Amino acid sequence: MAADFWASYQSKQLLSVEEVSRVAEEDLELGLTLQDTRLIKIAMTTYMRDLAQQAKLRQRVVATAVCYMRRMYVSKSLCEYDPRLVAPACLYLASKAEESVAQAKLLVFYAKKLKPGPENGAYQLEVKDLLDMELRVLEALDFRLVVYHPYRAAVQYLNDAKLTDVMQTTWSLLNDVYRTDLPLLHPPHVVALGCIHLAAFLKDRDAKPWLEDLKADMHAVRAVQMELLDHYEQYANIDPALTAAAMAKLPIRTRAART
Amino acid sequence: MENYEKLEKVGEGTYGKVYKARCKKTGHIVALKKTRLDMEEEGVPSTALREVSLLQMLSTSIYVVRLLCVEHIDENDKPMLYLVFEYLDTDLKKFMDLNGRGPEKPLPSALIKRFMYQLCKGVAHCHSHGVMHRDLKPQNLLVDKDKRLLKIADLGLGRAFTVPLKSYTHEIVTLWYRAPEVLLGATHYSTPVDMWSVGCILAEMSRKNPLFPGDSELQQLLHIFKQLGTPNEQIWPGVSKLRDWHEYPQWPRQDIARAVPLLSKEGVDLLEKCLQYEPAKRISAKDAMIHPYFDDLDKSLV
Numbered sequence: 001m002a003a004d005f006w007a008s009y010q011s012k013q014l015l016s017v018e019e020v021s022r023v024a025e026e027d028l029e030l031g032l033t034l035q036d037t038r039l040i041k042i043a044m045t046t047y048m049r050d051l052a053q054q055a056k057l058r059q060r061v062v063a064t065a066v067c068y069m070r071r072m073y074v075s076k077s078l079c080e081y082d083p084r085l086v087a088p089a090c091l092y093l094a095s096k097a098e099e100s101v102a103q104a105k106l107l108v109f110y111a112k113k114l115k116p117g118p119e120n121g122a123y124q125l126e127v128k129d130l131l132d133m134e135l136r137v138l139e140a141l142d143f144r145l146v147v148y149h150p151y152r153a154a155v156q157y158l159n160d161a162k163l164t165d166v167m168q169t170t171w172s173l174l175n176d177v178y179r180t181d182l183p184l185l186h187p188p189h190v191v192a193l194g195c196i197h198l199a200a201f202l203k204d205r206d207a208k209p210w211l212e213d214l215k216a217d218m219h220a221v222r223a224v225q226m227e228l229l230d231h232y233e234q235y236a237n238i239d240p241a242l243t244a245a246a247m248a249k250l251p252i253r254t255r256a257a258r259t
Numbered sequence: 260m261e262n263y264e265k266l267e268k269v270g271e272g273t274y275g276k277v278y279k280a281r282c283k284k285t286g287h288i289v290a291l292k293k294t295r296l297d298m299e300e301e302g303v304p305s306t307a308l309r310e311v312s313l314l315q316m317l318s319t320s321i322y323v324v325r326l327l328c329v330e331h332i333d334e335n336d337k338p339m340l341y342l343v344f345e346y347l348d349t350d351l352k353k354f355m356d357l358n359g360r361g362p363e364k365p366l367p368s369a370l371i372k373r374f375m376y377q378l379c380k381g382v383a384h385c386h387s388h389g390v391m392h393r394d395l396k397p398q399n400l401l402v403d404k405d406k407r408l409l410k411i412a413d414l415g416l417g418r419a420f421t422v423p424l425k426s427y428t429h430e431i432v433t434l435w436y437r438a439p440e441v442l443l444g445a446t447h448y449s450t451p452v453d454m455w456s457v458g459c460i461l462a463e464m465s466r467k468n469p470l471f472p473g474d475s476e477l478q479q480l481l482h483i484f485k486q487l488g489t490p491n492e493q494i495w496p497g498v499s500k501l502r503d504w505h506e507y508p509q510w511p512r513q514d515i516a517r518a519v520p521l522l523s524k525e526g527v528d529l530l531e532k533c534l535q536y537e538p539a540k541r542i543s544a545k546d547a548m549i550h551p552y553f554d555d556l557d558k559s560l561v
Contacts, residue, residue, distance in 0.1 A: 096305040097312050104301055131302035135331060135338065138303065143329040145312040 015074060020181040024077030032078065036246035040078060042235060043243045044069060044087040045179050051088060054110040055102045057095055060149065065094035066178040067147045072140045074184065079250055081136065088125065089133035097145040104130055150174055150192035157196055161210040169199040173228060180231045186224055190217065194224025260332045260341060263291060279346060289327060292342040307340060313414045316388050322381030324401055324412040348404055352397035355467060362467045365521055370407065371464045372556050376548065377409040378457055383544035385411065386450045395456035396436045397463065434479045435459065435469050440538050442480050444502030451538035454547070458533025465522040480507070487534060488512030495536040525552035
């Protein structure tokens with residue numbers, strides 16, 4: 001309860017690569033590797049996006065939900081907080097925090113239709129599970145629900161840099177940022193600049209003079225760009241069998257076992 | 260919740276009871292806002308979540324009530340959420356009635372100015388963070404009597420606005436402080452709705468009576484029209500296109516100074532600027548802070 005408890009929270013929550021690359025003890029025991037945890041989080045990111053499309057939720061809700069999920073797993077294990085439950089719960093929570101509330105019933109309906117992986121026939125999600133997990137997610141996040149995103153900053157930068165012709169490319173890169181832990185590592189404006197830098201490069205435009213004028217932290221901007229390129233190299237074409245194998249290491253908890 | 264000792268119930272918030280309590284560890288007095296969680300259908304109420312997220316953003320200003328923490332516990336097997344706030348002894352409504360109700364017992368004009376400045380500063384802080392309150396009223400403004408400090412509370416209906424604004428439900432502000440565009444069913448409204456409320460609150464502090472005490476949406480509009488004149492397309496372009504616009508009795512504009520006889524000339528000018536019909540012409544909180552009404556206020560002491 002320090003005086004400025006929340007004041008600089010956004011900056012305090014930025015993490016290091018080491019912190020987001022740790023695999024929880026309990027997960028290691030189940031044989032999950034760092035690669036496995038990454039694949040699961042990517043699969044859940046896709047799952048949340050698809051679920052959101054069905055439930056007609058905005059991209060902003062997805063972005064916030066993914067940040068909740070990724071922030072959670074920095075301190076919590078996948079086996080204790082089943083991602084197949086966490087993903088819809090994060091989406092539900094984000095829909096409330098971003099003021100486009102989805103009905104719990106409806107989300108559960110779509111979640112049942114759209115199972116998070118082929119091997120989950122035995123997996124049943126009910127409204128009660130969603131609401132229970134919502135509370136657990138809230139507590140794991142310490143009730144910190146405000147997430148800042150790079151989209152708006154990116155639009156402003158692109159206008160300022162007269163690079164609006166790479167808007168579409170930048171936008172796609174920004175969406176892909178959520179398939180990585182980048183939103184936990186860098187402030188939104190740096191993420192925006194990293195995507196612009198990369199988009200300009202891909203489209204044969206020169207953003208350098210403008211970036212140098214901006215006196216941005218070029219080291220961080222380049223780090224974002226490298227991380228993204230790295231992601232594309234490693235995860236552009238994921239073998240679904242690998243993801244399925246990773247998911248199979250997680251125990252399927254029946255409702256009785258969870259309570 | 261074993262960390263807190265409930266002392267008394269002090270009120271009912273938008274979505275639950277509010278208690279005065281003592282933190283057993285620190286001895287500090289806090290306000291606990293209790294929310295029941297509906298574990299059958301919708302879980303944590305979105306108003307509570309919204310208030311938590313907005314306060315996380317806004318609690319950096321001393322003119323916004325400070326959220327200390329959030330606790331989740333089970334009471335008799337029912338899940339409850341407690342928002343733990345700093346405690347303030349009263350609210351502006353109770354404060355105004357403290358020395359007796361009605362215009363015969365006016366508040367000191369220097370104090371009105373001080374509160375008004377703090378209110379504008381708090382509202383400006385919210386607006387600069389992209390948050391409109393939407394339910395400003397004396398009951399939602401907490402007052403520290405000793406420090407003569409006013410703080411904005413109850414952000415349950417607050418909304419972080421992101422451009423472009425989309426349609427809002429318009430069942431929000433308590434009628435008396437509700438802006439005319441909301442009453443007329445505007446679907447795209449923004450921060451000026453708060454400044455209308457600020458104007459109503461200034462007038463109420465000065466006259467010790469609500470300015471527009473309507474008891475239905477229509478009555479509320481008629482109260483406003485009788486005082487400020489029935490608006491038309493000249494005064495407020497676009498008004499007749501608003502969803503709930505009808506033909507109304509034609510009233511001429513009255514001199515607002517007569518409704519607030521104790522308010523200074525500059526105060527009346529600020530009031531008029533808050534009560535502009537056309538939302539875009541209404542004064543902003545930031546501009547209100549540099550209005551001549553506050554010229555003789557020592558802002559370093561506020």
